[in-house]
Amino acid sequence: MNKFLVLVFLIIVFSCNKAQKEETKSEDLIMVKQSEMAALMLSMYGVNQANKSLILKGEKPKHFPNQFFNIHTANLTEPSDRNEAFKAYSDFYLKNLQALYNTTDIDSLITKHNNVINSCITCHKTTCVGPIPKIKKLLIQ
Ligand code: HEC
Structure with missing residues (x-):
């Protein structure tokens, strides 16, 4: 497969508005x-x-990634996704992330x-189902 086809394939697999994008021509997809x-x-x-590998070695992730608070302001492909539920899911995610970084209990x-x-995954089920299989790989079984 040539590089162009690989790129088109990746964009189709990982983007959210799948149905919508498949209707456009491949030249548009690249744009x-x-x-x-x-x-x-x-x-x-x-x-x-990175956290998953650290935790599998029994180590605690250190510096809280403050840039992730931008989830509340970053521009979306679909601006209408940012509704009350989206804000609640964002807070829920950040709260769980803080609980991980703040814990003193290694177990x-x-x-x-x-x-x-x-x-x-909870938020993705409501806004963007495409990447869910990829996100599930981050779980520690
Ligand atoms: C509050 C809702 C929400 C949460 C929480 C959330 N996501 Fe997303 N995610 C989205 C939305 C909406 C998009 C589409 C963004 C866009 O295209 O503008 C997206 C896109 C993605 C993409 C595709 C990016 C691309 O290539 O286009 C990946 C991968 C992803 N998220 C992984 C994650 C991971 C990993 C987490 C948790 C650490 C997470 N998401 C948490 C809503 C969320």
């Missing part, structure tokens, strides 16, 4: 600009992936990490 929120989500994904790290990931 789709990544929203601030999509970029923030990818960095949230990266940090949680609870796995549970607290999984609470964070489940709060990602």
Whole structure:
């Protein structure tokens, strides 16, 4: 497969407004600009992936990623997604993340990490189902 096809494939697999985007031509797909929120989500994904490896080694994640508070302000691909429920899910996610970083109980790290990931999934079920299988890989079984 050439690089162009791989890119189109990745955009279709990982983007949220799947049905809508599939109707557009592939040339348009390449032009789709990544929203601030999509970029923030990818960095949230990266940090949680790093946390998972740390926790599996029995270590506690250290510096709370304050930039994740931008979930309340980052521009969305679908601005109408930001309703009351979205704000509540954002707070729920940040609260679980703080509980993980603030804990002194090493034995609870796995549970607290999984609470964070489940709060990602809870919001995604209502706004953006595409990445859920990828997010589930962050859970510690
Ligand atoms: C409050 C709701 C909410 C929470 C909580 C949330 N997400 Fe998202 N996520 C979204 C929305 C909405 C989008 C689509 C963003 C856009 O396109 O503007 C998205 C997009 C994504 C994407 C796709 C980015 C791309 O390539 O376009 C990934 C991956 C992702 N989220 C992972 C996560 C992870 C991991 C967490 C938890 C650490 C998380 N999300 C928490 C709502 C949420």
